[in-house]
Amino acid sequence: METMMGQGRLAIDMIVDQDSFAENQIPNFSVPCEDYAPGAVVGTARINGRECTVIANDAMECNPRFPVVYAGIIGMEEGYKMAMAVYRSIEADADLPVAKKRPLLLIVDTPGNGPGKVEEIIGMNKSTGAYQLALAEARKAGHPVLAVVIGRAISGAFLCHGLQADQIISLSSKYNTMIHVMPLTSIARITKQDLERLTALSTSNPVFAAGPEFFFRLGGVEEIMESPQAMRECVTRHLDDIYTLKAVNRTDKLGPWGRGELGEQRGGRITRKKVMARMNEQFDAVADRYLNA
Amino acid sequence: MSKWQTLQTRSFLESTARQRAQGLVDEGSFTELVGPTERFISPHLPELGEAVEFDDGVVTGIGLLGKHPAIVISQEGRFIGGAVGEVGGAKMVGALKLAQSIYEKLQAENPAEVQARRPIVLISFETGGVRLHEANAGLLAHAEVMDQIQNLRHKVPVVSVVGSKIGCFGGMGFVAAATDVIVMSEFSRIGLTGPEVIEQEMGRAEFDASDRALVFRTTGGKHKYIMGDCNYLVPDSIAAFRQQAIAIAALPMDAIENLRRIGSRSAIERQMQLVAMAAEVSPTDAKDMWKAIGNENPQQLIDANYTDFMAQAKRLTPAA
Numbered sequence: 001m002e003t004m005m006g007q008g009r010l011a012i013d014m015i016v017d018q019d020s021f022a023e024n025q026i027p028n029f030s031v032p033c034e035d036y037a038p039g040a041v042v043g044t045a046r047i048n049g050r051e052c053t054v055i056a057n058d059a060m061e062c063n064p065r066f067p068v069v070y071a072g073i074i075g076m077e078e079g080y081k082m083a084m085a086v087y088r089s090i091e092a093d094a095d096l097p098v099a100k101k102r103p104l105l106l107i108v109d110t111p112g113n114g115p116g117k118v119e120e121i122i123g124m125n126k127s128t129g130a131y132q133l134a135l136a137e138a139r140k141a142g143h144p145v146l147a148v149v150i151g152r153a154i155s156g157a158f159l160c161h162g163l164q165a166d167q168i169i170s171l172s173s174k175y176n177t178m179i180h181v182m183p184l185t186s187i188a189r190i191t192k193q194d195l196e197r198l199t200a201l202s203t204s205n206p207v208f209a210a211g212p213e214f215f216f217r218l219g220g221v222e223e224i225m226e227s228p229q230a231m232r233e234c235v236t237r238h239l240d241d242i243y244t245l246k247a248v249n250r251t252d253k254l255g256p257w258g259r260g261e262l263g264e265q266r267g268g269r270i271t272r273k274k275v276m277a278r279m280n281e282q283f284d285a286v287a288d289r290y291l292n293a
Numbered sequence: 294m295s296k297w298q299t300l301q302t303r304s305f306l307e308s309t310a311r312q313r314a315q316g317l318v319d320e321g322s323f324t325e326l327v328g329p330t331e332r333f334i335s336p337h338l339p340e341l342g343e344a345v346e347f348d349d350g351v352v353t354g355i356g357l358l359g360k361h362p363a364i365v366i367s368q369e370g371r372f373i374g375g376a377v378g379e380v381g382g383a384k385m386v387g388a389l390k391l392a393q394s395i396y397e398k399l400q401a402e403n404p405a406e407v408q409a410r411r412p413i414v415l416i417s418f419e420t421g422g423v424r425l426h427e428a429n430a431g432l433l434a435h436a437e438v439m440d441q442i443q444n445l446r447h448k449v450p451v452v453s454v455v456g457s458k459i460g461c462f463g464g465m466g467f468v469a470a471a472t473d474v475i476v477m478s479e480f481s482r483i484g485l486t487g488p489e490v491i492e493q494e495m496g497r498a499e500f501d502a503s504d505r506a507l508v509f510r511t512t513g514g515k516h517k518y519i520m521g522d523c524n525y526l527v528p529d530s531i532a533a534f535r536q537q538a539i540a541i542a543a544l545p546m547d548a549i550e551n552l553r554r555i556g557s558r559s560a561i562e563r564q565m566q567l568v569a570m571a572a573e574v575s576p577t578d579a580k581d582m583w584k585a586i587g588n589e590n591p592q593q594l595i596d597a598n599y600t601d602f603m604a605q606a607k608r609l610t611p612a613a
Contacts, residue, residue, distance in 0.1 A: 032569065065572040070492065076568045080561050087558040114493045115486045120511050121579050122571045123522055125466035125485040126564055129439075130555035136443035155423070155432065156464055156485065165549035179426035191425050193341055207337050207379065207427040234348050248430055253327075256436040260386075269430050273335050275327055275386035282326045283355065283391055289324075290355055290362040291395065291485050293410075 001228050003176040004109070006072070008041060008056040011107050015148065016045035016054065026053055026085055027092040035064050036220030040084035041084050047103070048091035048236060049252035052091040055082050059151070066114035073115035074157050082161065086134035087112035090141055098142030098246050103239050104135070109151030121264045125203070128160035135164035139255055144242035148235060149212065149221070150228075153179040166242045166254040167222045169234055170212040179221070180210030206268050219263025296322065301532040305456035306480050308531060310352045311370035313417045315401045316336050316531035317454065317538055318356025318363045325354040325449065327387070337427040346372045351381035353388045360410045361542040364392045367417040370459040374610075376424035382434020389414060389441035392449045397441040414451040416472065421487065422463015435464040442471050446556065450474060450549045452541055454534055455481045460512070462487050469502045470522070477514035477523040479599065484512035498610045506595070515594065515602060519583055520567075521609035524552045528599050567609070 004011055012021050023043040024031060031037070038061035045054050059072035069075030074082070078279040086104065091099045114124050139145045147162040149170035158179065162168055171177045181187075184202070188195040202209030206217040225234050245253055252258060263269040300308070300316035308316070315323045327333055328391045329347035338345050350372035356363045366388050368375040375386070388503060394535060395412045403410070423431035445451055453469040453476065456463050460482035469483050477483070485493075488502035488511070510516055517523035527533040541549070553560055576582045580591035588594055588609040594606055 009468055032565065034551070076571075077565075080565045080568065083561050084558065084565075087561070091558075109348070112410075113485060115490060117491055117495060117500050117511065118571055118576060120484045120486060120491065121576050121582055122567060123470065123484075123520065125483065126470045126522065126555050127568075128485075129467040129470035130564065132436075132439050132467060132560045133443055133556045134561075138438055138444075138541055156467065159432065159464055159467065161437075162437065163433070181423050181432050182425060183510040187425045187428060191341070191343075193426075197339075201340055205337065205340060208341075209429070211557065214429060218433060219427065254476065256433070256440040259433060260437060263433070269433070271333065271379055272383040272386075272430075272434075275380055275383035276390065277334050278331060278333070279326045279353065280386040282324075286324050286355075290357065291398065291410075293357050293360045293362070 003151070004171060004228050006059040007288050008058050008107050008109050008150065011148070011150045011231065012054055012056055014046065014170065014228060015235050016047050017049065021045040021054060026088045027084040029088040031081060037063065037075070037131070039063060039069060039072060040074065040078035040081045042081060047239065050103070052087060052103040052105050052133045053083055054105050054107065054291055057109045058111055066118065067112060068119065070112050072110045072152065072180060073112055073114055074110055074128060074161060076119060076122060076124055076127040079131045083134040086131070086138050089143065090138050093143070099243065101141065101143045103144040104138055104159055106145065106147040106165055106233065108147050108149045108158065110157040110161055111152045111154050111159045128156060130158045132164050139164065139166055142246055146235060146238050146242065146245065148231060149177055149179060150244070151177060155181045157210040158182050160198060163256060167238050168220065169223045169225060169238055170221045170228055171228060172224045172239060173211045173213060175228065177212050178210065179215045184210055217258040217266050218268035219261070219266055222262070295320065296306065298312050301530070301535070302517040303531050304529050305478060305531050305534055306458060306529050310417065311418065311487055312366040313531065314352045314365045314367040317365060317415055317417070317535050318358060323356040323365070326472060326565070327353055327384055331414060335378050335380050335427060337378065337430070341426055343426060349378065349380040349384070350375060351384045353384040358413065358542045360411040361396055363538070364388050364412060364414045365417070370419035370457055373424055373426070375420035375541055376422065377420060377431045377434055378424040378427040379430035379434065382431060382437065386434065386437045386441055388546060389445065395446055396449050408545065412449050413538070414445065414449060415454050415538055416451065417454045417457065418461035418463045418469055419457035419459045420461060420463070421459060422465045432464065433506060435468065438468055439471060439585060442468065442503070447546055447550065450546070452476060452538060454538070455483055456529060456534060457481055470555060472542055473549045475517070475523045476525045476527060477517055478527055478529040480511040480516040480529055481514055482509065483517055483522070494548055510595065516579045519606055519608045521586065522554055526603065
């Protein structure tokens, strides 16, 4: 298998228990019409017998109402459909203890957000913002949220479908997996930097370069998988890991904050923490004036 | 007139990030945290031979609105378009965490005073989102900012103050949408995809990025106010934004929650109805939506001055 790009549905089948995925089946979840946001696939499956919510991209679908939305792009309907799947999952387990809350599995293969005029008039930013807030709420409520990058995880679309997860795992770039804001060629053009120089620099500083291996060094990816056959085992292991960390209240090791800490351990983004430490120090020196005004 | 009083009369649009930060809070109350004297520069720009700023293009600090500690984040568009990198991103995250710790301390030590002394966060956006020179760090920082905003939910109001030249685009467009309250002037804009990119995607016949009136109709303050995305439209002065911030600081937290566009199932159910309306109206111009919302003469609203616009505009409101 050379690539999993465009094969979100196949990836679901490779990861979850055999024939266990039931599309649109989440308690109290419904869509306004049958062809609502067809590129956003949501539903319930089992992983080793445990029920989980699956949210994936189907890059083969086009949205019949919003023509800029195809090939895995997350448009307005898609973002809200994904967010709704998250809120319904939270509600379904509202009375359960953290150890019993269903995991959310995000299968990521998206090249971007809807870039159109109608999208701007209505507010594309709200739709993907809504999905990010929903995932953050689920994570903080105790649901393990795991993102699996199988194809494209690009910029704003990765921000909403991936970067709010507890942990992120990715297929290696051997499978043409792409994680970036922009390809290095576009960055070179826009920042007026020499492409060869940027390419050379990116081997020593991962903030410049595109690809899962560079995000790994920044803490943005927890683990890189060397083959699609490894996905199921890797998902199982990371879900266990997330459950364990949540059970012992180590949520500081998870989510966007945890990725900041992991990045520092791996030698990327080392200034970040110093900035925050200095801010706290400086505030402490003047705190009285603001706390007792 | 003191320097602060002079700031009050200034155009918000024309002001620097630091002037906005100082002017939004009470006179003499602003303390900059991790300011330029600390010289936290981007560690990545020098590798590319690019100029740096000692504040990395973001002013962070704390002031007061009466008894309310006001944590201010103010972005400077004159430095690489206000784009967010590792240091600027960390300053934003640090400031939001600071708001949370101030709230928690108050809640623990003085719970009776929470309403009267609750902190407030003001983010004066001027940005296109991720700084491409350090793109990966910028992207990861955006996710951290979003995470911190969710931590402040139902505790500390987070207010988007959008009145600057560049407005708020890219990944920071998500962040603004995710805050509790949005205050704008008609001269600023919020969106995701900038006009040039839309033109590139759709062709000039569909969207001419050089048509300023079109650009402002699509993402500008008046449009966002009619769509219910902007809660308060104010005149273009620092004093006007400041007065609005004072009023918001006094609101109870459940009233703040009602100002949100997204962040709950009921909020996104309303947004889904708006998307369905868009599919039906199929707007080729923001004016088509203004009409659908009940404004019979959109051109009149475009031409109207602030007072007339506020008196005449029919709008959607965020809450049901």
